[in-house]
Amino acid sequence: MRFDEYVEEALYGPSGFYSSGRGIAGRRGGDFITSPEVGPLFGALIGRWLDQQWAQLGEPDPFRVIDLGAGPGTLVKAIERSDLRCGDVLQIGAADIATNAELPDDLSGCVIIANELLDNIPFQWLRSGDRLESAWVEGGQLGWKPVEDPQPQIEAVGEFPWIQQAASLVQNLLDRGASRLLAIDYGAETTAELADRGGWLRCYRGHHRNDDPLYQAGEWDITTDVPIDQLPTPAQVRTQADFLSELGLQELVDEGRAYWNDHAASPDLKAFEMRSRTNEAPALTDPDGLGAFFAMEWRTP
Template sequence: MTLKDRIIRLIETGGPIPVSTFMQLALHDPQEGYYATRPGLGTDFITAPDVSQVFGELIGLWVVHEWRAMGTPNPFHLVEIGPGRGTLMADALRLAYVAGGREFADAAQLTLAEPSPELRSQQGEKLKDYDPVFVDTLAKVSAGPMILVANEYLDCLPVRQFRKADGQWRECVVGLDDQGELTFGLAADEQRAPEGAAETSEAVEVQIGFDLLVADLVSRAGPMRALFVDYGPADATPGDSLRAFSNGEQVSPLARPGETDLTVDVDFGRLKRLATKIGLDVAGPTPQGMFLMGLGAQARLNQLVEANPDHAEAIFNNAQRLIDPKDMGSRFKAICLSTTGLPKPVGF
C-alpha cells in the first residue's frame, strides 16, 4: 500500500485531515515520506550550497565569528538541522578550520539533526573527517553552548491553512472527491480569525512548528545562536503558498504524496514575534544578498576567481545568483535567534 493509499484510507475512516497533517505525512512519514525515501536535492530542488561554495564558506566564517563573540567556549555544539547531503557544512568547516585554527577545531562538536537514514549515510560519508554525531531532533542535542545553522529548513515545517468563505474563517483540509481522489476543501466548523489575519485577508497560513522550535531554543543552558536562511516575506503573513516540486517542475501537492517536495513560504514576522515573546534576541530578517555581502562575499568571490581563472565566469555567475535581488538575494532572508546578553551577530 502506497502512502497515498494510506492517506486515502485514513480519510475514509476518520474524515478530512488538516493540510498540516497531510504535509507531515507526505514529507516526514518514517516509511514513505519524501525525506525518508526520496530526498531529491539537486533534482527536485536546488539549494544555495549547491549553487555556489561561497554560501557555505561564508556561513563557516560566520560561525567562527559568533563562537568568538560567545567567548570561545570549549566545547560547543555546532548543529545543523536538515543538513541535506552535507554540502553546506563541508564548505563551512573547510574555511572555519582555517579561520578558527586549532582552537576552533578542538572546540567544535559537530551534531547533525537528521532523521532520514538515507541522508545520514550521505552526510556521514561527506563529513567523516569531522566525526559528526547524529540526532533525530533538536531537542536531543546535549546541553551546553550551541551555534545552529539551518538552510531551507523552516519552509518544510507543516502549516495550518485557513480561508475565508462567506465572511467566515474555516480551516483548509484534504478530503476525497466523488472519484475517491485527494482534493482540497474546507472544514465545516467555523474558526475565529487566525493569527496574522488582516481585515483584507482571504487566506492565512500558520506554521505550527515554530512554537516548538523557539521553545527548544530558549530552554537550552548556555549561550546560543541559531541562524536560519529561507524564503518568504519579511513581515507579511503568507496566504496560500503550498507548492510541490518534482524534477524542478511545479506539480500538484496532492498528486504523489511522498514522492514530491512540498514547501511553503516562511512567516518570518511570526517567528520573530514568538522568539521575542519567549525571551530570545532576534536579528533580522535580512535579505540574503545583504547578509552575504556583510560577511565578505565580494572578497571571497575575488579570491576564487583569481585562484581559478579558467572557471572565473561560472564562479562569478553562480555566486551572483545568491546575492542578486532579482534572483535569490532578496527573496531569501536570514534571521538569527540568540540567548540574551550576546553582541549583535555579524551580517545583520
C-alpha cells in the same frame, strides 16, 4: 485529515517524499537547488558567520554547531573544508529527521544553522472570511472546516499558511539553550503580505514546481513561504544577499579570481573551486531567487 497532517504524511510518512529518500537537494538528479548545493562559497561564508559567533560567545572550546535539516550534509562538508579561526575547536554535526540523525537533548551554548528547514515543517492552510477556516484533505479532495482552538492571532485576509509547528521548533531550540540560531528561508516579513501576494504554497520535484499539493502525494515536496511574523521575534532579519555581502562575499570572490589567475597555467582542484566563486556569487545573491531569501537570527541571552 487536517492539511498539516497530510503534509506530515506526504513528506515524512512511511513512503513520504523525504523518508523514502526521494527528496534530494542537488544539481544533477536532485529536486531543488539550495544555497549549499550551488557550490562551496556559501559554506565558506557561513563559516565566517560562525567565526563571528565564536568570538562573540567568548571563544568556547569546544564550539558546538549543528546543521538542522541538513539533508545530504553538503553545508557541513563545505564548512569543515573552510579555513576558520574556530576550526581547531569546532565540533559540527548534522541532524535530519529523514536520515534519523538526531538533535542532541542538551543544546546549551550550541549554534544552530537551519537552511531551508522552516519551509519544510508541516503547516496548516487557513483562509479568512466570515470565520477562519482550515484546509482538510478527505477522499483526495480539499475541504474547509472551522479552525479548532487555539485560534491563531493572525491578521490577514485571504489564504495563508499557519506555521505553528515551525514556530514551536524555533522556541524549543531556544528554550533548550541554543545560544544562536540562524535560519535562512524563502518567505515574507508578514502573513498579510503572503496572503496578498499568493503563490506561497510551493511543491517541487526534479526542479519543477507545481502548486497543487494533492497531486501525486508523496512524490513531491510540499513547502510554504515562511511568514516571519508567526515566528518568535528574531534579533535580526535581512535578505540573504545583504547577509552574505556583510560577511565578505565580494572579498572571497576577489580572492578566488586572484588565486585562479595565479594558477591558471596548471590549475589544481582548489583553483577550479576558487574560479567557481565568480559564478556562485550571482546565484547566491539573485534578487529573484536565493538572494531574496531571508536570513533570520535569534540570540540568547
